[in-house]
Amino acid sequence: MTIIEEYILNAPEDRQEQLQKLYLTIKQLVPQASEKMSYGMPTFYLNGNLVHFANQKNHIGFYPSPSAIEAFKTELTGYKTSKGAIQFPTDDTLPIDLIEKIVLFRLKENTNK
Structure with a gap:
């Protein structure tokens, strides 16, 4: 079991399915x-x-x-956002x-570093 899978299993039961799908x-x-885990959060x-x-x-939170x-930002108008969070x-x-x-945008950013 990965550290992220463990995090998901420790989340409230009604959230586990969504967290698992995101993961x-x-x-x-x-x-x-x-x-x-970074800043207490699952991190890729x-x-x-x-x-x-x-x-x-x-x-x-994403x-x-x-x-x-x-x-x-245009596609995120229906969600509450802040500087680095959705x-x-x-x-x-x-x-x-x-x-x-x-995720693919971030992958492109990080591979072009």
């Missing part, structure tokens, strides 16, 4: 990335941090970097297509 989506897109790492995610009290928030409401379906685009 597997990222893992499938960037299988070459290493997995670790390749030439630097790619993305973090976390179970929060009222949402699932942390792709300020550049990704800026690049996808809040996905737990009572909505995760926007997997958007998450995939953001």
Whole structure:
């Protein structure tokens, strides 16, 4: 069991399915990335941090970097965002297509370093 899988199993039961889906989506897109905990959050790492995610009290936090928030600001208008974070409401379906685009954007950024 990976450290991220352990994190998901320790999350509230009603959040585990969404967290697992998010984890597997990222893992499938960037299988070459290493997995670790950073800042207490599941993190995918390749030439630097790619993305973090976390179970929060009222949402699932996704942390792709300020550049990704800026690049996808039009598509993110329905979500609460801050400089480097996106809040996905737990009572909505995760926007997997958007998450995939953001992860691939971050992959391109990190491989062009």
